[in-house]
Amino acid sequence: MIVQIYQAAARAGLLKSVRWASGRSNKALQVEWRETDESLLGDLVVGTAITMTCPTIELDGIKQGDLITAGQRKYRVRDVRQIQDGSETRATLSTI
Amino acid sequence: MSNLSLREQIIQATINIITPIAQSYGAYVFRSPAIAIQKNQLPAVIVTSDKMEVKINNQICSRDLTLRVISIAPRTDDASSDELVDRISTALTKALAQSDNLGGLCQTFAETEVEYEVDEADIAIVELPVCFKASFRTKRDDPSVKG
Numbered sequence: 719m720i721v722q723i724y725q726a727a728a729r730a731g732l733l734k735s736v737r738w739a740s741g742r743s744n745k746a747l748q749v750e751w752r753e754t755d756e757s758l759l760g761d762l763v764v765g766t767a768i769t770m771t772c773p774t775i776e777l778d779g780i781k782q783g784d785l786i787t788a789g790q791r792k793y794r795v796r797d798v799r800q801i802q803d804g805s806e807t808r809a810t811l812s813t814i
Numbered sequence: 815m816s817n818l819s820l821r822e823q824i825i826q827a828t829i830n831i832i833t834p835i836a837q838s839y840g841a842y843v844f845r846s847p848a849i850a851i852q853k854n855q856l857p858a859v860i861v862t863s864d865k866m867e868v869k870i871n872n873q874i875c876s877r878d879l880t881l882r883v884i885s886i887a888p889r890t891d892d893a894s895s896d897e898l899v900d901r902i903s904t905a906l907t908k909a910l911a912q913s914d915n916l917g918g919l920c921q922t923f924a925e926t927e928v929e930y931e932v933d934e935a936d937i938a939i940v941e942l943p944v945c946f947k948a949s950f951r952t953k954r955d956d957p958s959v960k961g
Contacts, residue, residue: 760932764850765935
């Protein structure tokens with residue numbers, strides 16, 4: 719079900735195209751992409767929390783340090799969490 | 815004679831000493847910013863004042879003011895940001911130590927504590943706060959006059 723929802727969102731142009739590189743594999747994905755302000759160092763500095771979310775089945779095996787490419791920009795996976803009932807996975811990214 | 819309190823004069827003297835040094839490292843200087851600073855304003859040095867302890871003895875107030883001088887730099891790679899924030903903090907600490915008690919405004923001006931913290935969102939940021947205690951005396955009835 720969740721896969722169909724993401725496919726519908728992709729058809730509606732709501733998702734972002736990225737490439738996920740891990741080891742020798744390199745996979746194209748359609749993900750929900752968010753860039754939101756986040757307080758750092760106890761509110762001293764504003765940073766940006768960058769996350770991408772998609773069905774867990776699409777991100778099976780993603781781990782810290784994997785490389786994500788979105789357009790010309792490259793990111794490193796710094797955290798991976800399953801969300802909702804585990805059917806979706808959210809990866810938090812750092813810029814490179 | 816300044817009608818600013820000695821406390822305010824000490825904070826201003828601290829900022830005046832560190833500003834050119836911080837700027838030589840490309841760092842912006844902020845005093846107790848009310849809103850969070852942006853990533854494009856890094857590296858940065860933030861000066862804040864904590865509580866001031868006051869002891870009264872006859873007509874003299876002995877005051878201990880804690881100042882925090884916080885050096886912050888983005889972590890572009892593990893070595894460089896730690897080194898940058900350390901270089902900034904070291905230069906600032908050295909200048910303040912050589913300031914002759916902030917030009918005679920205090921009896922003593924001494925480093926008391928150093929911390930270290932890293933936080934991360936899209937970029938990692940390193941923070942190195944150094945605390946200083948400024949001990950000075952004023953007249954009991956006028957905090958702008960040395961006692």
